[in-house]
Structure formats: structure tokens, C-alpha cells
Amino acid sequence: MTDTRLSRRAMLRTAGVATAAAGLAVAAPGVATAGWGHGWGRRIPKDRIGIQLYTLRDAFEADLEGTMEALADIGYRSVELAGTYGRSAKEFRRVLDRYRLRAISAHVDFNGADVDQLIDDAKTIGYRTADCAYANYGTIAEWTDFAKRLDKAGKAFRKAGIKYGYHNHAHEFQAIDGVRPIDVIARHTSRHNIHFEHDLYWIVSGGADPVREFYRYFGRVTQFHVKDRAEDGSFADLGTGTIDFRRLFRDTWVGQLKDYIVEHDAPTDPVNTAAVGYRYLANLRF
Template sequence: MFRTAVGAAAAVGLAGAMSGTAHADWGRGGRRIPKQMISIQLYTLRNLLQDDLEGTLEALADIGYRTVELAGTYGRSAAEFRRLLDRYHLKATSAHVGFDGEDVDQLIADAKTIGYRKAACAYANYSTLEEWRAFARRLDKAAAAFRKAGISYGYHNHAHEYQPIDGIRPIDVIAECTSPRNVHLEYDLYWLVDAGADPVVEYYRRFGRVQQFHVKDRAEDGGWADVGTGTIDWPTLFRRTWIGPMKQYIVEHDDPADPLNTAKVGYEYLANVRF
């Protein structure tokens, strides 16, 4: 099945997802994303959360979100943040957690307190392949400790990991220098498209390791857009990557003018899109 899926993806490609405004009549099938699989990266609302943590969490719950991905706890302890999530009937299913120079045992303890079972390194950038290989070895070691504690630890991409260094892409160094048992991949789809990569081909290139999508749309000018208002053809992308273990569709926008409206637009799009 793996070879068949990879071959189909390579043959068909996803030119429609990489550029051009999505067609409203594409992908009108019966499949929908289950609402419990729709999340939001709280970095999208970081300014609001800093100013009014409880009110913003309540607003997300009112929109319909039941799961979130963390990017810090805004001055609260893990236990305090967990109580706030419980109060508003929200569940943290994942988090961005850096491991380099951190106490991994404490990170694992905090994850267990808050309750998320997936975490990811949000960013790394190096100028040489040897530095990338050394990073991958450290990533694998930390991820092994997370795995033993029942938490899957992964890597979240930007665009630069798809730009070759001496003919080799850093994303391939990460994948090949880490164990699939230890390190999963969280694909930020905006950055994949921005790098000129085909999300479907990349999904099947690392089939089984991609367990989270950052669903971030791309505007006509190449900037960020609210999900469903930009140029990425989400129905086609979702349909062609539906098989496999990927179970989280995480709304994100790096610099929204109105974060709560961005959250609302993203949730409603993902809850209603058919493919």
C-alpha cells in the first residue's frame, strides 16, 4: 500500500495546492474533518492571550474549538494552565516545546500535567549539513525520552529546511538521521508551499511520520491569509493526504490583524469543507 500511495502521489502531484486561487467546486465529496481533529496553534492569538488569557480561551471554546496546540503557558504553571483549559472544556493535544538546553525530564512532566500527547520542536536553522546532523542526533535523543514517557515528539518545518545545502535538503537530514519510532513530522503547509515543495509528494515521501498539519493559507502576494481565503487548494490537498496516521489539522496565522476572527474563519472552514 505504501508503494502504491507514493506512486500515485508522485504521478498526480498537487500543482493546484501550490498556486492559483482554489476553486469552490473542487472536492465536493461527503468527507469532512471530524471536529475533534480541528485545533489551533495558540501562537496565532499570543497577544490576546498575554492580555486576557481566560477571556481568550473562553472565546475559542465559544467558536467551537475543543483542542488547542500550546506555544507557552503565559506565565502560568503547567497545573494552572491545565485548570484553565479544563474550565473552558478545552484539551491541549499538542505543544511547541524546545528541547535544546532544556530539562527534558521537566518538559515531560509538564506535558503529562497539561495532558498533551504530542509535542514538536518549532524551529531550527543551521548553515552546514554537519550542524543539521548534530541537531538531528540531539533531536532523536530527546524524542526517545519523550516516547518512553508516552509522548510523541516531532519537528515543525519552515521553508529553509527545503533549500538544499551542498545538494542535500535539511529536512531529509532530519528525517534520515532520526528514528521514525522517535520523531514524527508536523508539516506547516504554508511553508512547504512557500519553499516550492509539493505537500502531497512530501507527505508520501515520509508516509507514516506526518502526524500533524499546520493549516496556514497563502495570500496572492505570498503573505499569510486566513484559512480558506487564500490560494491553497485545501480540498484537493486533504483528499490526497487523507490516508495514513495524520490526525490533527491545526489552524495558524503568524500575524493576523484580528486573531479571534482568524480563529473563527479557520474553524468554520475546516469544520465545513468537504472533500
């Protein structure tokens, strides 16, 4: 295993240099320069850049510790969980600590779960923000019932000192009988109990404008899933797709500090995707 990790780390360093050079090459033309305007130099603070570990699920199955080490070598200090890959909360916390990584958030489904146990796990691992990752219903009545249950769970998390939110896909922005599910969720949850983690790829795929959606429920959007979209609608590594992140971040900079969480749902090379994403966000100026 040691040889494998060393090989991976050497590969990452080589790939990192190439990626940085490629990033400079694509920063001049195309999507990345849209809205650059007057040469503003704002940057995302590095401690606000994280990665959703779902992106690396296949790599974790093969080598959890080696992949965590690779993330740390890339420069990540923050991660968002999507399960603990067969480890207990205490065991997973030890792995994070070993590589100087901290969990800033986690995808935690409250449906049918022991919320008290979820809260205990959160405190053990160390995150103070969590999100419901997915819901999908065919009627507004079902969405209303879900929102009320979501709010109840959010209240329990809040009382324990953990912020709870909702992570969207595309369908929440598409109307059912003239009503969008995302608006039902907002209407039937308290802003004190439920925030929004905006998945930017899915908002665009759902036919909505992320900037407008940010201001529609201003103050409730405290996390971004930063995921790029290729011309054909598939997933893309950050900075290689069609979403104008420079304009988007510039126009949504106001308000609470946000977590900018790299994600790719189906990467062919997860570790390289993580490296491309980190360097893109760390070097982006808007």
C-alpha cells in the first residue's frame, strides 16, 4: 500500500503542474472570462473551498487513507461527507485528523433515521452543518408533507447546535400544477431551521438562474455545490464546462459566508477531478 500511495502522490504532483498550466490556458478565452469586466481581484478564501466526498467514492472503496492523503496533498483542508465507507464515526474522524482534514458538512438523510444518533455522529466527526441530499415526490401535497417533516428534523438539529439544510437537484425547480417544489420547501420550513445548499449544476439543468434563486431566498443559501456542466448537459470538471462561475460568484458574494464545495457525480479520474476543481476555485478571480 505504501508504494501505491507514493506512486499516487508523485502522479498528483505531476498532474498538478499540468493542471495549473492548463488552467492558465483556459482562463484567457471562453466561459472563464465572461463577466471579468474591470479586472476585479476577489478570491474565494481557501478555507471555504471543500469537496463532496461522493466525488471520490470509487477511490475510497479502493484506498480510503491513500485518497484522503491525496486530497490533503492537493491542498484541501475541508470536506463534505456522504457516508463513512464502513467506518464508525470515531474511526472516520481519526482518518480525517491524520491528514489534517476537517468535515465542514455532511449529507444526512433524516427520513426513517434516528435523528439523535445522527446528531451524535455529527458531533463525533466534527461537522456543524448537514443537509438532506435528495427528495422527489409527484404531488405538491407530498412535497408539503415532506417540507413539514424536514422542518421538524431541522429544528432538532438546530437545538443540538447543527445547521440543517436541503440540497437540490433539477426537479425541485420544475413546476407541478404550476408550483415549484423548491418554493414549497421554502414556504413550509423556517429559515431558522432549514438553509439551502444550492447545487449549481442542477439549478441550471432545471432551467433556473442560480443568481436569481440566490436572491429569491436571500440569506438562506449558505452552501454552493460547485459543479460544472458540459455542452451536452453532462458533468464536467470545473472550469471546462459552460457555467459562468466568475459572474455567478461575483453576483452572489453578498450575504453570509458560503462554503464552495467541489463536486462531480461521475468522474473518470476522481483524484484528478478533485485537483482540477481545487486549483480552479483557488485561482479564480472575480
